Amino acid sequence: MAILYSSTRGGEKNVTASEAILKGLACDGGLFVPDHIPVIEGNLQDWKEYSYQQVAYEIMKLYLTDFTKEELMNCIEKAYDEKFDTEEIAPMAEADGVYYLELFHGATIAFKDMALSILPHLMTTSAKKNNITNEIVILTATSGDTGKAALAGFAKVEGTKIIVFYPKNGVSPIQEKQMITQEGDNTYVVGIHGNFDDAQTGVKNIFNDKELGEYLASKGYQFSSANSINIGRLVPQIVYYVYAYLNLLKEERITQGQKINVVVPTGNFGNILAAYYAKNMGVPIDRLICASNDNKVLYDFFETGCYDKNREFILTSSPSMDILISSNLERLIYRICGDDAAKNKEFMESLKETGVYSITEEMKHQLEGYSGGFASEEETSAKIKELYEKTGYVIDTHTAVAAVVYDKYVAMTKDNTPTVIASTASPFKFGRSVLNAIDSTYDSLEDMEQIEVLSKVANVAVPKAIEEIKNAPVRHDHVCEKDQMVEEVKKFLQI
């Protein structure tokens, strides 16, 4: 059955998947959501021998119903290839009785690669399908990982340009180096004096600027988004939760139909929302455990039903989760208010105007499948050390936030359901924090020296993504104020 997409704020209705992918954000500032969540037909057991690519096809075809089989297969084959350093694409590791779903084996060693390696292909296919002749300009705000993954995905892709804004002092040294060394004439990277929320708000404002959009069109350009507000990011992320379940079945860790819990280190709520969609599609997932760092706006929301972004923005060792305006939560709010766009719009307007909204009791009931938790900096680093000393397995800071939250959840509930933790980044991406957690005697070493030490400690080879940036020249040194983002866009496009 065909699926059409509508804005969570009611201003745009019934567009095709390819149109929604091209637009990124709906014209009323809302996010595109499918008119229903499709259910997986038949028996998951029958898919257990499927490759990642096969599972990707089976899941994505249910959402991207205006893509032909050939188009979709073509996108999948181009995305999930040797760019990943493991044939399984998303392998699972067991440590201390928990399953770590490793989502960091792609080109930029963070989970963003899972979706951003396919988005450029979905986007160019969508452009072709819709007879778009404008060049597509991808605008991206990043808390560190999306930027590089999007740059790597779109670099040198014909018919596209990509501009990335990142918080100048809010990303890890490796993350920054990865971005500012990006090759490709169609790429542009700008550090802003502000935090991630400033970058994201700036990008959303540019999208909503109709006059600018028209001016751009007159010059042969149109904007789109590579942020997780794009439905073309969300759909590919559902795949690995299905794949993880199949993996556990295949390895006989669970039996058909047995429920699992999923813990997700969360920032913009894209990754955990994909798990929620997987659950609604029929994957036997019991609890969705949302893990936050010290920026625990989501934890507070799940506890109280009140979303309140009016608080201090804290820079942590898990920078990709340093977020106070969690964009994708809007898709959940829309759903739990009964797909009522007008009601959702009220909440979002309240958020914009006052920084706060409170959901109704009725809506709160629909969040019963969720648990929230948070981890302090000390707990996070202690967990990295503890797990390493116990098992030899090294996890990154974001994954460690999830592991702490999981420990707290088990201590509180005694729930022993088999559990998958989404492992969202390679420890090498946050090498300094990870190594410091394990053994602080190396603190004075240079970043790259620390990587070498970490490789020995973890007994894992240095990933190619790190080797590549070691001696790479800086190609982008642009910095701007947060209210100058439009000028930067115009400068790059020479318009």
Ligand SMILES: *Cc1c(COP(=O)(O)O)cnc(C)c1O
């Ligand atoms: C982006 C990111 C997250 C947060 O994911 P969301 O989908 O924004 O919730 C967590 N960990 C890492 C390493 C990331 O790059």
